[in-house]
Amino acid sequence: MTTFLVRARVLDTPDDPGAGGGLRSDDDCGLLVVDGVITARAAYAEVRAAHPDVHAVDLREGVLLPGLVDTHVHYPQVRAIGALGMPLLEWLERCALPEECRLADTAYATAVAEEFVFGLVSAGTTTALVFGSHFASAVDALFTEAERVGLRVTCGLVVSDRELPTDLLTTPERALAESLALASRWHGRGRLRYAVTPRFSLSAGDEVLAACATAHHEVTGSWFTSHVNENPAEVAYVAELFPARAHYVDTYDAHGLVGPRSVLAHNVHPTDDELRVLASRGASIANCPTSNAALGSGLFSQRRHDDFGVRVALGSDVGAGTGFSLFKEGLQAYFHQRLLGPDGVPLSPADLLHLATRAGALALGLADEVGDLSVGKQFDAVLVRPHADDPLDVCLRHAASPDDALAKIFALGGDSDVAGVWVGGTRVKG
Numbered sequence: 001m002t003t004f005l006v007r008a009r010v011l012d013t014p015d016d017p018g019a020g021g022g023l024r025s026d027d028d029c030g031l032l033v034v035d036g037v038i039t040a041r042a043a044y045a046e047v048r049a050a051h052p053d054v055h056a057v058d059l060r061e062g063v064l065l066p067g068l069v070d071t072h073v074h075y076p077q078v079r080a081i082g083a084l085g086m087p088l089l090e091w092l093e094r095c096a097l098p099e100e101c102r103l104a105d106t107a108y109a110t111a112v113a114e115e116f117v118f119g120l121v122s123a124g125t126t127t128a129l130v131f132g133s134h135f136a137s138a139v140d141a142l143f144t145e146a147e148r149v150g151l152r153v154t155c156g157l158v159v160s161d162r163e164l165p166t167d168l169l170t171t172p173e174r175a176l177a178e179s180l181a182l183a184s185r186w187h188g189r190g191r192l193r194y195a196v197t198p199r200f201s202l203s204a205g206d207e208v209l210a211a212c213a214t215a216h217h218e219v220t221g222s223w224f225t226s227h228v229n230e231n232p233a234e235v236a237y238v239a240e241l242f243p244a245r246a247h248y249v250d251t252y253d254a255h256g257l258v259g260p261r262s263v264l265a266h267n268v269h270p271t272d273d274e275l276r277v278l279a280s281r282g283a284s285i286a287n288c289p290t291s292n293a294a295l296g297s298g299l300f301s302q303r304r305h306d307d308f309g310v311r312v313a314l315g316s317d318v319g320a321g322t323g324f325s326l327f328k329e330g331l332q333a334y335f336h337q338r339l340l341g342p343d344g345v346p347l348s349p350a351d352l353l354h355l356a357t358r359a360g361a362l363a364l365g366l367a368d369e370v371g372d373l374s375v376g377k378q379f380d381a382v383l384v385r386p387h388a389d390d391p392l393d394v395c396l397r398h399a400a401s402p403d404d405a406l407a408k409i410f411a412l413g414g415d416s417d418v419a420g421v422w423v424g425g426t427r428v429k430g
């Protein structure tokens, strides 16, 4: 049995700030961690008195947050980050898809998998719903690396049967067979799970979507992820390709793919009917603000999702998104709401932390395990400790309140401020 006691300044959001909760802040908190699980939480002196002999780790030089949860991030696109100036379909054709073709080479894919997992850990992301590769061997490489490092990863084979470079296409039969084979190797193994992943219905016709539905049904507890309503040209083309469907969401819903274990990325241009369907199915949306800005996709309406009761979490959407940091995504989510003027939702610092942690855990069905630092949860945590006299260090020392300190972390925090990362009680960075 491995037991240690953490002494830290802890910020987390166990209760949704948008639903009457707020920021939980404990200046001198004691967390007893036994075999990776938090078994006691109280004032440090109290936990210490009850456990006088346990080894203590003093993290008071920084701020301890729950591990960050990224609900939409593309593993094959690490090397494609930062291509600016194109809308979605042109960016896919000129930038993302040529790079994704290179993952047919397993040695290349293995190197990218290592870079990708390192990118997640460096940013303080401990749980991710990862958009995989079109090549099964590359998906194996990603799961292998995630397991080696110990991250919580849900991922799957990306499948498509049209509109993409030939090397990225498959058939419904092959899609199903390869998906089931991957799931049999990885789903439910340690912290890993399988996600059925048609790229988007623009590139996945009804036969492939039906194969995805079969895989989702056969792999108990699997997840479903894809893209939806990202860009007006994409939305118009999907409508042309699926004349019998009511709308973009219906291209998935008609196959029974939209439910509580679904995460759809973007949804920048939804109709009211689509929001109604998403809410009634209990599906989640990954809001990807830096990607939406970089590709000029538009401003995400948090208000309409809130009004219809659709769950929202955050995704970095690397490589259309401009990096792995969910602090940056949170800040951009905040900016976008500001730019919407009266139609925007004023996001507080606690809202941003909730979006980057517990909302993601809820979207991924992992809220009983991760997302905050309560008793019974896994010790998945991020220590934010900037270098002495960096602007963030200065601002944290002079913060007027815990909410103010958190705002400064989202405004100024980056990978170099992430001084420690733990997953299930094991330190994976720092």
Ligand SMILES: O=c1[nH]c(=O)c2nc[nH]c2[nH]1
Pocket: 074, 088, 092, 096, 199, 200, 227, 230, 291, 317, 320
């Ligand atoms: O932002 C995006 N990135 C992608 O790789 C992609 N594929 C389909 N639709 C997409 N959107």
Ligand SMILES: [Zn+2]
Pocket: 072, 074, 131, 227, 265, 317
């Ligand atoms: Zn994406």
